[in-house]
Amino acid sequence: MKIAIMGAMPEEIAPILEKIGEYTTTKYAHNTYYEGKYAGHDLVIAYSKIGKVFSTLTAASLIEKFGAQMLLFSGVAGGINPELRIGDLIVATALCQHDLDITAFGHPHGYVPEGSQFIQAEEKLIAVANRVAKEMDITLKEGIIATGDQFVHSQDRKNWIETTFKADALEMEGTSVAVVCEALEVPFLILRAISDVADMDASFNFDEFLESSAQESAVFILKILEKI
Numbered sequence: 001m002k003i004a005i006m007g008a009m010p011e012e013i014a015p016i017l018e019k020i021g022e023y024t025t026t027k028y029a030h031n032t033y034y035e036g037k038y039a040g041h042d043l044v045i046a047y048s049k050i051g052k053v054f055s056t057l058t059a060a061s062l063i064e065k066f067g068a069q070m071l072l073f074s075g076v077a078g079g080i081n082p083e084l085r086i087g088d089l090i091v092a093t094a095l096c097q098h099d100l101d102i103t104a105f106g107h108p109h110g111y112v113p114e115g116s117q118f119i120q121a122e123e124k125l126i127a128v129a130n131r132v133a134k135e136m137d138i139t140l141k142e143g144i145i146a147t148g149d150q151f152v153h154s155q156d157r158k159n160w161i162e163t164t165f166k167a168d169a170l171e172m173e174g175t176s177v178a179v180v181c182e183a184l185e186v187p188f189l190i191l192r193a194i195s196d197v198a199d200m201d202a203s204f205n206f207d208e209f210l211e212s213s214a215q216e217s218a219v220f221i222l223k224i225l226e227k228i
């Protein structure tokens with residue numbers, strides 16, 4: 001099976017590329033796609049650039065152009081749930097767009113007609129992730145991930161996202177990737193390690209912990225690949 005590994009930033013896929021060692025590169029749609037092998041799987045790997053638009057393009061390309069039959073997202077996130085500390089892992093059970101707003105017409109936040117407020121994640125892959133966490137003896141949190149085209153760095157915005165969506169973590173790509181995968185019937189997993197807690201100090205913490213948290217997430221994704 002051909003599996004896509006996707007991140008948003010170079011730092012998020014670098015540990016994966018390093019681990020697989022040998023790969024070919026293809027330029028497509030202003031992006032680079034890396035193809036190689038790991039644990040008996042054919043992989044196609046890419047980072048999209050930041051945000052919902054770029055991540056939509058990349059997820060669709062990974063599937064439609066490169067033939068990925070499963071997609072695993074690896075990266076970092078801002079923590080909302082106080083149980084999540086910097087470096088902790090969260091896997092999305094459901095995802096939503098916190099910045100999608102046609103509430104003027106009486107619709108809930110994150111909803112547009114013929115869409116849905118939440119995208120449900122793939123239970124089978126979450127089960128695999130939980131098995132891996134158990135084997136590695138680490139805590140993996142399951143929860144709601146909210147996505148938006150904003151780097152959140154305020155307690156007010158964070159609280160609003162928490163109360164509106166009951167979200168546990170936030171980032172800028174997960175839901176767009178989930179929308180693409182769900183529509184194209186490709187099983188997906190959105191895994192994130194916390195880099196900051198989306199408060200006043202978020203940008204400082206992010207700069208400090210991007211690399212180490214991206215590494216936590218990537219190591220876990222590689223273990224998942226060994227289990228699939």
Ligand code: 3QA
Nearest residue numbers: 008050076077078150151152171172198202
């Ligand atoms: C944002 C990255 C984007 O891909 C989403 C990180 C971690 N903490 C977050 C927060 N709010 C929203 N998202 C996140 N990723 C980084 S922009 C900085 C770029 O630096 C998840 C995420 N609090 C480039 C150097 O100038």
